Amino acid sequence: MVCLGAGLLLVGATHGPIPPRARNVITPDGLLKHIRMLASDEFEGRGVATPAEEKAVDYIVNACRAMKIEPGNPDGTYIQRVALWGITADGGDVVIKSGDPAFSLAAADYTVSSAQPVAVVRIPDSQIVFVGYGVVAPEYGWDDYKGLDVKGKAVLMLGGDPPVADPKDATKLDPKIFLGPEVSYYGRADTKADIAKSRGATAVITLTNEPAGRFPVRPPGARGGPNRFVVQEPMIVRDASSTDRIAATVALNYEKAVALFAASAFDLNALWDGAASRQFKPVELNAAISGNVRNRVRAVESKNVVAKIVGSDAMLRNEYVIYSAHWDHLGRQGENIFHGASDNASGTAGVLELAHAFSELPKKPKRTILFLWPTAEERGLRGAKYYVQHPLYPLAKTVANINLDYFSNWGWGRTKDFSILGQGMNSLDALVKQAVARQGRVVTGDTDPVEGFYWRSDHVEFAMAGIPSLATSPGIDYVGKPANYGEQRRSEFISTTYHKPTDQVKPDWDLAGAVEDLDVLLEVGYRVAQAPGRPVWTHRPPFMHNLYAGK
Numbered sequence: 001m002v003c004l005g006a007g008l009l010l011v012g013a014t015h016g017p018i019p020p021r022a023r024n025v026i027t028p029d030g031l032l033k034h035i036r037m038l039a040s041d042e043f044e045g046r047g048v049a050t051p052a053e054e055k056a057v058d059y060i061v062n063a064c065r066a067m068k069i070e071p072g073n074p075d076g077t078y079i080q081r082v083a084l085w086g087i088t089a090d091g092g093d094v095v096i097k098s099g100d101p102a103f104s105l106a107a108a109d110y111t112v113s114s115a116q117p118v119a120v121v122r123i124p125d126s127q128i129v130f131v132g133y134g135v136v137a138p139e140y141g142w143d144d145y146k147g148l149d150v151k152g153k154a155v156l157m158l159g160g161d162p163p164v165a166d167p168k169d170a171t172k173l174d175p176k177i178f179l180g181p182e183v184s185y186y187g188r189a190d191t192k193a194d195i196a197k198s199r200g201a202t203a204v205i206t207l208t209n210e211p212a213g214r215f216p217v218r219p220p221g222a223r224g225g226p227n228r229f230v231v232q233e234p235m236i237v238r239d240a241s242s243t244d245r246i247a248a249t250v251a252l253n254y255e256k257a258v259a260l261f262a263a264s265a266f267d268l269n270a271l272w273d274g275a276a277s278r279q280f281k282p283v284e285l286n287a288a289i290s291g292n293v294r295n296r297v298r299a300v301e302s303k304n305v306v307a308k309i310v311g312s313d314a315m316l317r318n319e320y321v322i323y324s325a326h327w328d329h330l331g332r333q334g335e336n337i338f339h340g341a342s343d344n345a346s347g348t349a350g351v352l353e354l355a356h357a358f359s360e361l362p363k364k365p366k367r368t369i370l371f372l373w374p375t376a377e378e379r380g381l382r383g384a385k386y387y388v389q390h391p392l393y394p395l396a397k398t399v400a401n402i403n404l405d406y407f408s409n410w411g412w413g414r415t416k417d418f419s420i421l422g423q424g425m426n427s428l429d430a431l432v433k434q435a436v437a438r439q440g441r442v443v444t445g446d447t448d449p450v451e452g453f454y455w456r457s458d459h460v461e462f463a464m465a466g467i468p469s470l471a472t473s474p475g476i477d478y479v480g481k482p483a484n485y486g487e488q489r490r491s492e493f494i495s496t497t498y499h500k501p502t503d504q505v506k507p508d509w510d511l512a513g514a515v516e517d518l519d520v521l522l523e524v525g526y527r528v529a530q531a532p533g534r535p536v537w538t539h540r541p542p543f544m545h546n547l548y549a550g551k
């Protein structure tokens with residue numbers, strides 16, 4: 001902080017709760033040193049279960065040793081072994097019989113996949129039922145199934161949250177239901193598939209190439225860019241949870257779906273419009289699907305890295321605050337290294353620096369702090385899921401998770417704002433607001449809500465395990481820059497850099513803002529560690545839980 005205005009902020013900051021010796025540990029240079037190393041060619045993009053995994057894991061472990069931070073696993077190591085299945089889709093065949101004998105499917109009309117770790121998954125002959133958005137959300141009085149028994153049936157559903165127009169402005173989504181423009185828990189494909197599975201459905205059918213102009217309007221971006229890395233081998237946790245998934249998902253071409261509904265004398269678009277209402281009732285088609293899906297499956301061994309600072313309070317040291325940041329990225333494909341400097345060498349470095357700061361406290365924090373670097377986030381948050389299903393310390397005694405996954409704009413300088421993803425769920429928000437206000441900045445919610453980023457990183461697994469969790473993102477309003485600067489850079493980043501080999505440290509990176517953001521997270525974790533009471537949930541969606549979470 002060198003400019004005149006910042007002098008005032010510094011005065012405020014000295015009144016914060018963190019002893020200066022710890023706070024001053026976090027510097028742009030310290031961060032950049034770690035990021036440069038982790039994102040270098042030598043680390044080959046930190047692919048899971050590749051030789052680069054050893055390098056990344058060793059780097060983090062050695063950094064912890066150098067800071068004299070203890071191994072986090074009670075077995076005396078820094079490692080939690082993570083057993084996964086790697087699943088490579090190997091095609092499949094689907095037949096749909098409808099009332100119209102002329103209706104047929106060609107291979108180009110669909111894709112079929114299975115998240116089960118099984119070589120061949122059969123879809124038995126199953127009547128197709130249209131279940132609208134496939135949402136059951138008691139808190140919103142919403143049930144697309146309306147009591148219909150779908151056991152042994154295949155459910156065809158629309159993507160995303162039901163788009164309910166705002167009564168005050170029909171061009172906008174109603175903020176009172178399904179979080180307005182944000183993707184809610186109920187809009188996630190996994191949530192819908194789990195609901196379908198729990199009701200005995202044999203398969204989920206979704207639509208591809210949906211026509212433009214329907215809510216939610218999504219910018220071309222992270223999910224769809226032409227050069228976007230395709231994860232060729234998704235992974236799942238290798239335990240009981242892995243087989244308890246919907247057997248098959250069929251993605252059906254939109255035009256074929258229109259024809260399929262027409263064969264049962266239904267108009268898909270009229271039903272689609274009607275599905276955005278609580279009054280929607282499921283529709284049974286005169287059609288049935290059957291087929292099989294093939295997977296190539298291999299057992300994958302990977303590692304979470306974990307370190308700890310044992311608390312100083314005789315009682316509270318048996319409670320835990322977890323800082324986390326996934327170490328893995330997309331690895332390499334042929335000559336292309338996916339360096340992942342932002343995603344997530346920066347978060348990995350951030351947790352190392354937070355650990356460093358905690359290690360410099362004159363007196364250890366009251367609660368125990370765990371520093372966790374989960375694996376396989378890029379394969380579906382698997383290292384974090386594995387942790388909550390096989391916790392090293394009781395989840396019931398784990399009071400908070402603070403997750404760092406800085407996939408974007410950390411290198412672009414200081415911001416006037418600081419963003420909380422999934423704002424309004426728990427009392428950690430209030431601590432963030434106080435720390436941010438101390439810096440003279442403001443808290444915003446998700447600054448890019450249609451992307452659904454809240455659901456796309458490891459804190460979600462902790463939240464589903466019942467632990468109040470915090471996901472934040474750098475701000476978008478840059479100090480000394482025009483108002484639209486942040487938006488512009490971010491959309492440029494998403495199209496040219498996110499999940500691409502170009503996610504590298506750039507010569508113009510300025511990590512002064514990153515240090516301010518880390519100061520906020522340091523203060524939040526420290527205050528959680530020191531407070532007599534635990535953080536609490538203020539709003540937790542009823543279905544938001546992991547059935548397999550440990551205790």
Ligand SMILES: [Zn+2]
Nearest residue numbers: 343378407499
């Ligand atoms: Zn990523």
